[in-house]
Amino acid sequence: xxxxxxxxxxxxxxxxxxxxxxxxxxxxxxxxxxxxxxxxxxxxxxxxxxxxxxxxxxxxxxxxxxxxxxxxxxxxxxxxxxxxxxxxxxxxxxxxxxxxxxxxxxxxxxxxxxxxxxxxxxxxxxxxxxxxxxxxxxxxxxxxxxxxxxxxxxxxxxxxxxxxxxxxxxxxxxxxxxxxxxxxxxxxxxxxxxxxxxxxxxxxxxxxxxxxxxxxxxxxxxxxxxxxxxxxxxxxxxxxxxxxxxxxxxxxxx
Amino acid sequence: xxxxxxxxxxxxxxxxxxxxxxxxxxxxxxxxxxxxxxxxxxxxxxxxxxxxxxxxxxxxxxxxxxxxxxxxxxxxxxxxxxxxxxxxxxxxxxxxxxxxxxxxxxxxxxxxxxxxxxxxxxxxxxxxxxxxxxxxxxxxxxxxxxxxxxxxxxxxxxxxxxxxxxxxxxxxxxxxxxxxxxxxxxxxxxxxxxxxxxxxxxxxxxxxxxxxxxxxxxxxxxxxxxxxxxxxxxxxxxxxxxxxxxxxxxxxxxxxxxxxxxxxxxxxxxxxxxxxxxxxxxxx
Ligand SMILES: Nc1ncnc2c1ncn2[C@@H]1O[C@H](COP(=O)(O)OP(=O)(O)OP(=O)(O)O)[C@@H](O)[C@H]1O
Ligand SMILES: [Mg+2]
Numbered sequence: 001x002x003x004x005x006x007x008x009x010x011x012x013x014x015x016x017x018x019x020x021x022x023x024x025x026x027x028x029x030x031x032x033x034x035x036x037x038x039x040x041x042x043x044x045x046x047x048x049x050x051x052x053x054x055x056x057x058x059x060x061x062x063x064x065x066x067x068x069x070x071x072x073x074x075x076x077x078x079x080x081x082x083x084x085x086x087x088x089x090x091x092x093x094x095x096x097x098x099x100x101x102x103x104x105x106x107x108x109x110x111x112x113x114x115x116x117x118x119x120x121x122x123x124x125x126x127x128x129x130x131x132x133x134x135x136x137x138x139x140x141x142x143x144x145x146x147x148x149x150x151x152x153x154x155x156x157x158x159x160x161x162x163x164x165x166x167x168x169x170x171x172x173x174x175x176x177x178x179x180x181x182x183x184x185x186x187x188x189x190x191x192x193x194x195x196x197x198x199x200x201x202x203x204x205x206x207x208x209x210x211x212x213x214x215x216x217x218x219x220x221x222x223x224x225x226x227x228x229x230x231x232x233x234x235x236x237x238x239x240x241x242x243x244x245x246x247x248x249x250x251x252x253x254x
Numbered sequence: 255x256x257x258x259x260x261x262x263x264x265x266x267x268x269x270x271x272x273x274x275x276x277x278x279x280x281x282x283x284x285x286x287x288x289x290x291x292x293x294x295x296x297x298x299x300x301x302x303x304x305x306x307x308x309x310x311x312x313x314x315x316x317x318x319x320x321x322x323x324x325x326x327x328x329x330x331x332x333x334x335x336x337x338x339x340x341x342x343x344x345x346x347x348x349x350x351x352x353x354x355x356x357x358x359x360x361x362x363x364x365x366x367x368x369x370x371x372x373x374x375x376x377x378x379x380x381x382x383x384x385x386x387x388x389x390x391x392x393x394x395x396x397x398x399x400x401x402x403x404x405x406x407x408x409x410x411x412x413x414x415x416x417x418x419x420x421x422x423x424x425x426x427x428x429x430x431x432x433x434x435x436x437x438x439x440x441x442x443x444x445x446x447x448x449x450x451x452x453x454x455x456x457x458x459x460x461x462x463x464x465x466x467x468x469x470x471x472x473x474x475x476x477x478x479x480x481x482x483x484x485x486x487x488x489x490x491x492x493x494x495x496x497x498x499x500x501x502x503x504x505x506x507x508x509x510x511x512x513x514x515x516x517x518x519x520x521x522x523x524x525x526x527x528x529x530x531x532x533x534x535x536x537x538x
Contacts, residue, residue, distance in 0.1 A: 053447055058342045084449035091447075095440035097459060108448040111458070160444075167448070 002029040004171050004201040005050055010064035012045060014057065019045045021225045022064070027218075032193055032202040034216035034233065036209065038248065042225045043205045047173050050203070051087040052080060069170055085112060088164030092176040094156035096148035096163075101140055104148045104159060105130045108167045126166050134162040134192055154185030158192065172196075174204040178211065190215050209249060213237055221245045277517070316483050319418055323479035326419045327472050330426030337427070338434040339456060351427070358424035363478035366421035367485040373413050421482065422475040429471030433464040470522035477515035484508035 005027040012020040019042045027033050035043045048054040049066060052073060066073050073083055085108070096104050105127045109118060118126075127144065131137040136158050140151075148159055157177060164172060174193075178186040186208075193202055193215055206212050212219055212233060219233040221244075229236060229245045240246040333351070341348040437460045445455045487505040 051447065053443065056443075056446065058344070081449035081451065084447055089447040091440060091443065093440060095444045097441060097444055098463065107445070107458070111445075111448065111450045111454050163448070 003027060004029050004069060005203075006065075006067040007049075008065040008067075010046075010049065010062070010066060012042075012049065012054070012063075013061045015059045019225050020049075023222075023225075023227045025220060025227055025230060027201065027203060029201055030198055031217040032197050032204060032215050033218045033220065034212040035203060035205045035220045035222065036207070036212050036248070037222035037228075039207075041222045043222055044175055045225075046222070047089075047175055047203060047205055050171070050173055051084050051089055053084075053089065081112060085167045086169055087171045087173060088167065088169040090157070090160050090164070090172065090174040090177045093180050094153055094160050096151070096156050096159050098147060098149050100145050101131075101148050101151070101159060102127055102144040105163045105166060108163055112167065130162040130165045133165055133196070134158040135188075136162060152185075154181050154188055157181060157185065157189060161189075161192065161196075169200065171201045171203070174202060176205050176207065179207070186211070209237070221248060223248070316486065319415055320479060320483060322415050323418045323422050324476065326422050327426050327475045330423045330475070331430050331468060331472065333423070334427045334430035334434065335456075338431045339452070339460070352431075355424040355427045358420060359428040363421055363425075363482060364485075366417055366478075367482035370414050370417040370482055371486050371489050373417065418479055418482065422479050425475045425478065426471055429474065430464075430468050433467030433471060434460060436467065437463045466522050466526040470519040470526075473515045473519035473522065477512045477519065480508050480512035480515060484512055 003026040006025070008024050010020055010023040010025075011018065023046060035047065037043055045054065049062065050068060050073075054060050054062075062074070068083065068087060071078065097107060099107070102123075106118065106123055109126065128137060128141075131140055136155060139155065143151075148156065151159065157180070161172070178189050181189065190211065193204070196202070204212075204216065216233045219231065219236045220227060221229045221236065221240075221242075223244050228242050229240065231241070236245065237249050240249055337348050337351060343349075441459055441463070442455055445459050450458070484505055487508055
């Protein structure tokens with residue numbers, strides 16, 4: 001089996017606080033992998049390593065190796081825009097840009113292509129295709145000019161997924177994508193992930209164990225910056241190998 | 255919040271904005287009158303060409319001071335961008351400048367006004383005592399005017415200019431930084447995560463969002479510069495002229511343009527706060 005992401009002894013410090021300790025993990029291609037663990041165990045941190053958005057904090061030191069799509073992302077010849085084009089990210093709170101729905105979807109393409117190189121017809125087609133892939137087209141086809149921030153939260157979050165698609169990413173990172181949504185919105189986003197899973201590799205951080213069981217094929221359990229267990233989701237939940245995992249999946253840590 | 259409520263709020267907004275514009279207009283018309291009168295007085299004075307009636311030298315100085323303040327405001331905006339967007343919070347230069355700005359920015363601009371006025375007039379006083387210029391013989395004597403006009407290369411001119419820069423820069427830096435900070439992190443992160451470069455994030459997101467507030471910051475600073483110039487004129491009128499006609503016109507002119515700038519900046523601020531308080535665009 002191929003791996004989209006491989007880390008080896010990845011350690012990360014915020015200042016002198018160590019948030020990740022020797023994490024070695026292989027994320028399989030074209031599947032949904034979930035990342036669970038108690039609050040503050042470094043799930044977000046690990047996720048943010050994969051497209052190097054962590055570096056923006058300024059006080060971050062990283063050690064070890066991260067290979068994304070077979071390439072070490074700390075190599076000198078890696079271009080950050082290209083990396084982030086290949087590795088999309090969806091955040092905990094839907095964060096569409098405060099511009100129109102239409103421009104939100106084109107934003108990624110526009111920053112990656114020379115000025116005015118996208119024709120109007122192409123743009124229309126790209127927007128339509130992206131919105132259709134996330135099943136928003138019928139709802140939004142008459143609202144393309146409205147501000148994306150005025151949509152319902154669920155639509156906003158789907159839009160945040162849709163705006164990644166024109167860039168043709170290989171991997172989509174999701175940090176608690178449903179925590180701001182209600183049950184219906186959650187279900188909609190989950191279904192969307194399941195449909196897209198063949199085409200994209202998903203990594204989803206979640207506090208909702210039922211969600212991890214529903215959507216993911218493999219599951220990673222982390223605890224205080226360490227990777228404790230990484231197995232098939234069903235196996236991890238029904239037959240945890242580590243005491244900490246078993247405590248967690250049986251809700252023994254709030 | 256329900257739709258009815260929202261509509262009521264919007265209506266309130268509109269009404270209050272209309273009222274502000276009416277106030278603005280009613281201030282604007284007298285200013286326009288004064289402007290035209292001063293212009294007429296200036297051309298008259300110039301054609302009369304007697305040094306006693308010349309009003310331009312001190313004015314000349316103050317106009318220079320104003321244009322330098324304007325440049326200082328632009329420079330302050332640039333500084334704020336550099337501090338906020340390029341230097342990390344831990345950088346000592348940033349911390350140093352920010353602490354200076356915090357101290358100076360808290361000083362009400364009237365103190366700078368008094369300081370500048372003091373320098374302006376005490377210098378004239380010094381010149382009188384050392385006999386470089388003739389002391390005014392009586393009210394309305396043209397010598398008083400002469401004594402108040404400094405060649406642009408004298409140190410005192412630079413001290414006055416420096417006072418103005420010290421006044422407008424911290425104000426601009428502080429408010430511009432606040433405007434930049436108000437662009438929510440999630441927006442920036444969204445753009446970065448899509449692969450935008452720092453410059454692209456600034457150009458496509460940060461600047462469009464913060465522009466109104468930055469403009470407001472500039473206007474506020476310009477307003478305090480104008481008010482200070484008005485103060486200098488006011489004191490001049492009060493001290494040195496007995497027929498304060500044209501001079502007090504100028505005083506009114508500067509003071510009212512200061513007021514205009516300040517109202518304009520408040521309107522800008524109002525506009526952007528009402529945009530972000532719009533329930534359809536929740537802030538986070
Ligand atoms: N920018 C930062 N600077 C310093 N410490 C940080 C920073 N971000 C996170 N941390 C710390 O690193 C640890 C891991 O944080 P992280 O956000 O990755 O946890 P998490 O597993 O995502 O938690 P949650 O479930 O609450 O989202 C926490 O102890 C947190 O306090
Ligand atoms: Mg987190």
